[in-house]
Amino acid sequence: MNREIIATGRTVDEALDKAYEQMGISRDEAQFEILDLPKKGFLGLGSTPAKVRVYIEISKAQCAVDYLQSIFHQMGLENVQIDVTESENCANLTLNGEGLGVLIGRRGETLDALQYLAGLVANRMEGDYYRIVVDSGNYREKREKTLENLAKKLSSQVIRTGRSVTLEPMNPYERRVIHATIQGIEGVTSSSIGEEPSRRVVISSTNPPKKTYNRERSAEGGERSRGIRGGRSGRSGRGGYEKRQPREKYVPQDVTPNRTKVEVEDDSKPLYSKIEID
Structure with missing residues (x-):
């Protein structure tokens, strides 16, 4: 890209000086091109001024x-x-x-x-x-160190818990810093989700823990259900129940209170016994 200006003057030097002054530069900082040379007219009539183009190449x-x-x-x-x-x-x-x-x-x-x-x-x-x-x-340098420390801290958390962590939205430069840091940490990986400007980095574990928690809870629940059917008196340990022992067969006992046995007289016997008189 070029920055240029076109100036005129009675002479070439005068036109160049005007161009340099308007651009605010010196002769060494620019290049020039003569477009028209000055021409004198007859008796001063029809004269043509000098015309130049001064330009500088801008990176x-x-x-x-x-x-x-x-x-x-x-x-x-x-x-x-x-x-x-x-x-x-x-x-x-x-x-x-x-x-x-x-x-x-x-x-x-x-x-x-x-x-x-x-x-x-x-x-x-x-x-x-x-x-x-x-x-x-040195803001960029400080921010980069902060992001690196954040990535290391969250990576340790992911490795310990096995759960993924989603960071706040970041620009492409900050996401590259996070991804570069995660690549040097064993046991975690990173990816980006969402659309700009809400695109985020997700840090995940490459070795998630085995899910044994549900099986333990289901086994515990089975013991509890058996214990409920067998009664609550057989509780053993935390959350467990023992199988209830079978009840003994009920045998009714004589609960009639003790009473004095009364003999009933036989009506066929005489009321009085025989009396002999000498």
């Missing part, structure tokens, strides 16, 4: 820097400086100055938005995809 990184500076100017942040570190198909833009807190935002949301927009502007130019990373101080 994708510089295009992103210019865009960010325009935003900072609209926000009233005139003292923010941008340090550029370029590598192959990538540029790191580090912000330095005052009032950087407002540029970071909650959990880096504002910083992520600036990075996304700067990347879109830079990649409007022709060529391969160019990655733009916007950082404020």
Whole structure:
């Protein structure tokens, strides 16, 4: 992408000076092209001024820097400086100055938005995809360490309990940090679910514990049901019942109270016995 301006003057040098002044650069920072040479007319009539085109080649990184500076100017942040570190198909833009807190935002949301927009502007130019990373101080480094510690802590919990853990929604950069950390921990794995911007990371165990709890409860319930049918008097241990012993056959006993036996006189006998008189 080129930044250019076309200027005119009575001479070529005058036209170039006007162009450099309007662009705010020096002669060494730009290239120029002469479009028309000055021509003198007859008796000063019909003269043609010199016409030049001054341009500078702007890289994708510089295009992103210019865009960010325009935003900072609209926000009233005139003292923010941008340090550029370029590598192959990538540029790191580090912000330095005052009032950087407002540029970071909650959990880096504002910083992520600036990075996304700067990347879109830079990649409007022709060529391969160019990655733009916007950082404020060493915020990215601190956030990365925090995410690594979080991934390790939750991994230990998953290994101990065998239950999966779902994290809060994260941007692609933060999810990559979580996935990279999980790959180095044995016994857990990670995946992403949902759609942007609510896409989340799920940490799961690769060795879930065997589900023996239900079988123990079912066996315990069977003993309890048998114990209920056999009576509650045979309870043995916690939650268990012994089989009730069979009852002995009931034999009724004589419960008639003791009474004095009364002899009944025989009516066939005489009332009085025989009396002999000498």
